[in-house]
Amino acid sequence: MSDLSTVQKIIAEALAEDIGSGDVTTDATIPAASVSAAAMLAKQDLVLAGLDVSRMVFLLLDPNIRFDPLAKDGETITAGKEIARLSGNTRFLLKGERVALNLLQHLSGIATLTARYVEKLSGTKAQVLDTRKTLPGLRELEKYAVRVGGGKNHRMGLYDMILIKDNHIKAAGSILQAVERAKSAAPDLKVEVETSNLDEVRQALAAKADIIMLDNMPLGMMRGAVQLIDRAALVEASGNVTLETIRGIAETGVDYISSGSLTHSAPAADISMKIR
The missing domain is CATH 3.20.20.70 (Aldolase class I)
Incomplete structure (x- = not known):
């Protein structure tokens, strides 16, 4: 993948942009000690790209979050397939959700379109x-x-x-x-x-x-x-x-x-x- 420091900088800036002074909704509604499990799910057929980037989003927020990939970049994923399972502090899962998905969706979209061109x-x-x-x-x-x-x-x-x-x-x-x-x-x-x-x-x-x-x-x-x-x-x-x-x-x-x-x-x- 790209240089690790470059990716970390992109993620840090994206999180700072999104969270700002704090996630007021999550902090107001979720107890600080709450722990949850979550799953990432493909809702369309796609070529996966950026799964490790999405993992880095959560680990940058909380290194104790567990992120278990169920697929790998370059794999063709069918709609309905789980691509990762996560567990850890609920607040950090929710605070990282949008940035992780934005990057994963964007990169997978590029890989999916590129694969269609290559096939032609x-x-x-x-x-x-x-x-x-x-x-x-x-x-x-x-x-x-x-x-x-x-x-x-x-x-x-x-x-x-x-x-x-x-x-x-x-x-x-x-x-x-x-x-x-x-x-x-x-x-x-x-x-x-x-x-x-x-x-x-x-x-x-x-x-x-x-x-x-x-x-x-x-x-x-x-x-x-x-x-x-x-x-x-x-x-x-x-x-x-x-x-x-x-x-x-x-x-x-x-x-x-x-x-x-x-x-x-x-x-x-x-x-x-x-x-x-």
């Missing part, structure tokens, strides 16, 4: 990539969920790969100038260039880009671009990627298909927690 690519060489279209502060967790669902991570941020997009090209003067400057400044990093037509593909090839992105191209143009590139660079397709279109895109012969919807549009999985 069966029999092709294409791989599904995520993007930087993530919620602020949650990128590491969201990209973890993409991996759990069978997808691949694109760059983590602006620091680990060069991706020259249309605005970079316009400001730099040309694709060739942008690539030459990029390779000179960061010779150890791969350089990807965004293109929108075959002329720009030719320019990216001439500049010796490592990866060429075909952005919002119609399928016919995309096929032509793949033939033009002819394995001289890796090829990524982006734009207008949906569950309905991804198979056709893959069949053009691209290596990667990136979609921001994996993280920014995945519906939360339906998971509940019930005190017994």
Whole structure:
């Protein structure tokens, strides 16, 4: 999973946001010494992601809470299945419930949607990539969920790969100038260039880009671009990627298909927690 300290920071900030000066409802209605058991239940078919994160929520509140997982991340869960059982101080179970579920539902939703995209690519060489279209502060967790669902991570941020997009090209003067400057400044990093037509593909090839992105191209143009590139660079397709279109895109012969919807549009999985 992601770096432990990063996850703990996310959880601590989420709990502070939710609990604030105190859970007035729980503290008013539940005796301090009350002990309860609870269960987490999948209310839909899903691909599980973030169960250990939800466990960390409760343990950060009270290390004496017992959290017994009944499934593991990456497992396909059917509706009605218990995924974890908990026991411990009732107040802490209730105070951690919403944050634990928010994270678990969000990450499982991403993994579930990613798995659906991956399934559409069966029999092709294409791989599904995520993007930087993530919620602020949650990128590491969201990209973890993409991996759990069978997808691949694109760059983590602006620091680990060069991706020259249309605005970079316009400001730099040309694709060739942008690539030459990029390779000179960061010779150890791969350089990807965004293109929108075959002329720009030719320019990216001439500049010796490592990866060429075909952005919002119609399928016919995309096929032509793949033939033009002819394995001289890796090829990524982006734009207008949906569950309905991804198979056709893959069949053009691209290596990667990136979609921001994996993280920014995945519906939360339906998971509940019930005190017994």
